[in-house]
Amino acid sequence: MTAGFALSPTALGDGFRIESFTEVGSTNQVALERAGQGDPGKIWLVTGHQTGGRGRRGRPWDGRPGNLAATLLLRPKVELATAASLGFVAALGLRDALQAVMPSRSVSIVPDGGDLRGGGRFALKWPNDVLADGAKVSGILLETAQGGRDGLAVAIGIGVNVVDHPRDTPYPATDLSAMGAGCSASDLFFALSDAFVDNLRLWQDGRGMSAVRDKWLQGATGLGSQIAVDLGGRIVRGVFETIDSDCHLVVRGQDGEETRIAAGDVHFGAVASARNFKAEAR
Template sequence: MLGEAARAAGYRLIIRDEVGSTMEEARRALHQGEPGKLWIVARSQKAGRGRHGRQWGSPPGNLYASLLLTDPCEPALAPQLGFVAGLALHDAASQLLGPAAGGLKLKWPNDLLLGGAKTSGLLLEGESRAGRLNVILGCGVNIASCPTDTPYPATYLKTAAPRANVEAMLLALSDAWAKRHAVWSQPGGFGPIRAAWLERAAFLGETITIRLPEGPLAGRFNGLDPTGRLELETETGRRLIDAGDLFFGAP
């Protein structure tokens, strides 16, 4: 069930028992003329995936959701929706965790960490149709379990909040998204979104490594520029990074 704020803002929900992936379900709905503002949630996925085509394990008990947005903004602004979604995930998880929420951090560009371990990831994809950009935001939240064969630590919400469940997470997330998106939609709205994201950022001011197609690049994570690019202070000067994989420490 969606939250009250989400329903009031016109968002709708479809729930499936099992799908290949909620991203593909959202894309199919788009091709069939779906007008958007649609959450698609599955109890399990057979072919869930993350960034760069990585497989995302999808056993029952975790949240697998995609949000379809039709013509939400100018194409140049679409990457900012990832920060809006990250904040919404942080808001929702904080609500479920209560006093344990102090361990939550946002890892650029698209992960939610709990105690330094990944508990949620985001996938943002765009598709141009009839001269306009449509966006699908996919998210997976480890609630009851997490994978053990990952190249990074992973965890799940029930370790800190035993009563956490899919229904509560979806309700909190849908409302948090509606509220954060309403802020972003105002003139200059990315300013407060950017500030709020940085308040919750992991590794800010520390040495990190960004894995880029041309190789790893290390430097100090100084923040985000006004458009959302990562600011990295390297040995050769300031670099602005649009996309990449972030790892803590030097290579």
């Protein structure tokens, strides 16, 4: 079992705290419970074995022993809409950490058979995925709670396939070990705690969103490619144009009209073009 989780000197110097668990149901759930108890935030809840993790839209997250599950609890003094952009900060921090433990190299793969347009070995997929050689290696989930007089609480959950990954997924998946990395979950977390500080400083309580957006676009996959976005029943198709100042996805349709999307499931390439997309996406 992975043990020995520790914060980087930069994170310690910036006032972050850590609590690690041999095994836990959900690090996000623990973080939200701590928020309800009045925790001031800037605390990481970390484990190498999460048994009840969850992803976006309530989907289960397969947290196998030896993989990383970490949640950062923050209490930002911002509006809820601004706090939502912390998902992009988390993706950047995780991408930087992955590059630190296993240097990036260029590849020519994106999910669903598309063509890579930027990104590199660890590329960013809107809204908050980090892909490894075009396959899903991680998941990021933001959950919020209003803490009364204590204000907003944001639990930023990050799960990474370090030593194993599920095989029965509707999309390509991988883990760092399969990619040749020799790092452990604790090694990756140490790098993550360091990289997160840098990207939080860039964010500046939302005042630095322009810089966050620019950095995200530099590492984005699929820019200029055909895209299909599942909005939970309605499909939007077109070209992945950019993300706007609010980090909404901008899709340009065949008629030239632009659609801005705040949340949805993104598919590239063959799936994006498939007429029976709904059946394939489920």
